[in-house]
Structures are given as structure tokens and as C-alpha cells.
Amino acid sequence: MFVVPQSALMNETQGLQIPVQPGKTYFLRIVNMAAFAAQYFWIDGHTFRIIEVDGVYHEPTEASLLYITAAQRYGVLLTTMNETDTNFAIMGSMDQDLFDQIPDGLNPNVTSYLVYDESLPMPEAAELEEFEPFDDMELVPTDGEELYPDPDLVVQLDVVMDNLGDGAVCAEISLHSLRFD
């Protein structure tokens, strides 16, 4: 059975406080360095503009909820409010669809704080009714690189995970290829 993480972290901790000034724009570099779990990411009360994915710059596109798989990176611009009388929760939440079994008492969330004013209390974790994350397929690269011409080689991978006789998990890959000369 695959191991389920015991907790979600941001910058190797929980309850991280990120102090910000009002009316400024910050570049957030978000990296999912998990071995396994994807996380939903959002900032209560705020949207941000996605400008980069996996090191490739794209036209700024506004989003409020990201789905970040293991190993993906997102660069977003966050413009803070001009004035506010509260701090806000920055949320990460593990995608539990990936877990075969959910252990009792697992908290899939990590809460950090966008701190406009340290003297104000830190907010509760923000909740979402449902997850409708941004679809990264919508992004357009800033360099405008056009679709590559028809391929010289097509590699087709059909993949499935299976269980071997002794219970071990094994990936089965069927590889086909077509070369166009």
C-alpha cells in the first residue's frame, strides 16, 4: 500500500506568517516538493496572476485556486489590498483522491498567514465548498512559440498500475512508436 503523508507543510512548517504591505505586488514562487501528494493552493480573499509554470513564462492569467501536482512549480503575482482590517489565511490542502485509505484523524490542510498587521489575530483556516482549480491548459506562453509541425516520431505510452502475485505494485507500460521519414 502506498504511504499517505501525515501532514501538509508550507516552507517545512505550519502556521507560517508572511508579512506584507498594502497595495504592493509580490512574486510568489510556489514549488510542490512532495514525493506524492498534490495540493490545492489558495489565498483567502485574494486572487493572483499566474505568470510562470515550471520555469516557462506565460501571459498573466488571473486565478483563485491552483492544483499543484508533485514536482510542479507556479510563479504568481499577488497584489495586496490597499487597506484591510484583517489578516488572511493562505491555504494548502492535499488532494485526498490520491489516497487509497485515509487514516483516522488526518488533517490534509496546512494554513499559513498573509499578515497585513501583526497585532491583529491570525484567521481560521479558510474553507471551500468545492474545488474548481485553474486549468493550466489555458495558459499562453509569452514567447508565443507556435505549435510544432507534424511530428517525425510519435511515441505512444499506454500505462496501467497492476499488482503482482506477491502483492507488490508494478507499472505496466505498452510502448508503441510511429516514425515518419
Place this chain on the structure above:
Amino acid sequence: MPSLYTALTAGEFATNASVYGTNTNSFVLEHNSVVEIVLNNQDPGKHPFHLHGHAFQTILRGEDESGDFDPESVANGSVVYPTKPMRRDVILVRPNGHLVMRFRADNPGVWLFHCHIEWHVDSGLIMTFVEVCFVSLLSCLIPPSLSSTLRPNQVTHLLFVH
């Protein structure tokens, strides 16, 4: 034997995919060719696939349960590829869905394409692209501290069994 070292030492055999052994799931790519990867996820799980050495153009992602990619859907115009596709190097393939990606083999080296879930890498959900451009490869040297751990006889065995 790391595939990169095989590529550097196998001489004329480096462009024969079988020299890397069947478990590496290797393909040899011609320099500057356009390569299209069609990934059919016949599994109910979500998999984040990662390509080393390139950011691919992500041309099509099928929804959950959309089944295998159907080239007919492109031929008959029901699916239209974007003119300026999104580019990245880790992409989610949906349960029982599919992905179509393109990249140009303009970066000589040995590059893995694999699911980035650590346990799935251990289970073998991984393949290898060998991009050969002999001039660049010959200029690459294996550090002596590493070459002393190589066992050339194993490479020879692989060559002649096939």
C-alpha cells in the same frame, strides 16, 4: 550501467535502443526531430508526468474517463490543437484519460520521462529518451571517480545477447 554512460561508450551501437536494455524503455531520437508523446492513462489514478531536458508543448488533455487518445478526433476537426500551446515539464494526466505533448529533440543527452510519484517511479512507470548528437556527446567525459565503478563486461553482455 547508467544509460548516459552507455551512450558515451557504445560507439556506433549508441543509436540502437536495445543497447540500453529492455527495462529502460528507451527510444533513440534524431537530433532536432519533432517528437510527439501520446500518453494513454488506462489507470483510475491521477499521474503527474515529468520530462527531463525539455519543456513540452501540452497540446491536448482529455477529461476524466475520456479513454485513449483518438487521432480520428483531430483528423475530423472535432479536436483543434492550440496555435500557441502552454509549455511546462510536469503535467497531470486524468484518470482513464489521455495527454498529447510535443517537443523538439534539440538537447543532446539521456532524458527520462516518468510519473513523478516516487512510489510509481520505484514500480517502473518510467521511460528513457536518448537524444544523440555525436559531436556534443563525445565532448562529455565521465569523471574518473565514477568510471572506476563501471563494469564494462556487463555492457558487453547486453550487446551480444540481442
